[in-house]
Amino acid sequence: MNDSPLEVVAELILLLSIILIAAKIGGEISERYLKIPPVLGELVAGILISPFLLGGIHWFGGGAVFELPLGETQGLPVEPQLFFVAQVAAVILLFEAGLETDRQQFMKYVRPATAVAAGGVVLPFAMGFGATIMLGFASLESIQAMLPALFVGSIMTATSVGITARVLADIRRLDSPEGVTVLAGAVIDDVLGIIILAVIVGIAEGDEVTAGSIGFVFLKAVGFWLGLMIIGSLVSGYISRA
Template sequence: MTYLGEIALILFATTIAGALSQRIGIPSVIGQLLVGILLGPALLNWLQPGELVHVGSEIGVIILMFMAGLESDLKLLKRYFKPAISVATLGVIVPMVCFYIYGIVMHQSFERAVFWGIVFAATSVSISVEVLREFGKLNSKEGATILGAAVVDDIMAVLILSIFVSMFSSGQSGAPNLAISLAEQAAYFVMVFVIIRWVAPVLIKLFERLPVPQAVPIMSLVICLGMAYLADLTGLSAVIGAFFAGIAVAQTNAHEEVETNIAPIGYAFFVPIFFVSVGLEMRFDHFWSNLGLILGMTIVAILSKLIGGGLGAKLLGFNFHSAYIVGAGMVSRGEMALIIAQIGYQAKLLHPNLYSELIVVIVLSTILAPLLLKDGIERGGQVKECVRKRSDRVG
């Protein structure tokens, strides 16, 4: 029954850390991430990234992205889908080019240098979503662009990974057929459209008639977990399915009831476990001996996404501060990069001695991303305030 103590420790520590973070003016998610580093193998070693944490974190990130979809404005997402494609495209190309060059400079082989780029081309906006929500920016043009870009980015990363592993993998046999994978993913997005347009509203109406407490929230969770599972089966990230499930439920009359009932479950239990799980991946085994490599990779990881994503937004008419917010929102690598790194390690596309260092860089970029996003949002707010005061004087 030791898992009961672990859960109690996680919930207590993340609550205190979140409160302290807000008190000193940083996003509460930073404190929760640091709890994982403090209590995990990197320092105190009180918690291990075992099955409990793994399952809890998967459910946590799925609920987090479901709530993001539930709170998103579908019209706004459609309006900024074109900038999202630009942000995702440059946000993939720039990191891949930068990490390929950096890998060659660090004497990696062609395949390993390219794979570095694939790992850091991935984006995980689940943590950025929490910061956007905290600052009331989830339903802004920047928030809509970041969410839309995350969907496109995920598809691009999966396609590039599938092609690369099938061409260069020496540790896996029978790599999935690319044409079949593409067909499955295309079918999935057709299914998403059908669910949003017809299936979700019908299911929600049916469950509204059942004389069972919480029937509608339960049905919404079935839709969420089902779409996440199907996304995972097609090779996409489960969080993409959860996000679209949130959008589907948001189009029904049960939007407020679902949000009121699901949010406490997620934010009081599963979401903190997810944030802690990211910190638990940190290790300091060879940190000091490879400090130069780690710092160099972290700088490239942050700047390549910040510049790539920001440039993609700037080219589509965003001003500098909005482009900076979008770029910062794409910096977090999180679970998507961790999964790709693990696949590369199993396929012998990563040097065994550098695997742990790569994980450290992924975690560091994920921890620093909310700080960059907070800085961008605050700078954007200051600019708007200056413009407003100037307008008042002119008026």
């Protein structure tokens, strides 16, 4: 039997309240006592109350606070309503970071940011790949035998632009030269990560991976980013004059 809209809204408000309270407590502990950016404490609080830890426990004989969805929504980490709110919040966070970033300064530090991104891709990929091989989950006998190590390495290259922006905002360094360099590096890191993952998925599916296919993925990622920057530059002028 489906829940009524009122029950769905009430449950969503309850879950958001739990998340906000836990995040606030974690952030305060990090900032006041550990002297680190509050976002790190908020992340730890989110991990603790997730469906995979405390949030998945059936307290006092009742249901879990954060049940893993089943049926059509199986695969989502939380209920679809809460997942939607989380996605909107992530978009707002990135949008706010974009508003506070100087485009000219961003382009000025592209070269050092590229070096930062390259280091942030090569080193984590090598560590993830090597650790998977050493632990015996993959081998160097063939490409197919290396796939688990390749996937782990590609996962290790991922950088959260949202978290990076939030940490820089918390320490008020978002518009500083080093802040812009780190943020630009995170963006470039994501583009490189997409290319690496596309190549590995192509290998796993048995498709032929060519320089042309890699270049096409790169052009799509960079083209999408440049397109958004151009549109944003054109639209921002009209919005500021409105």
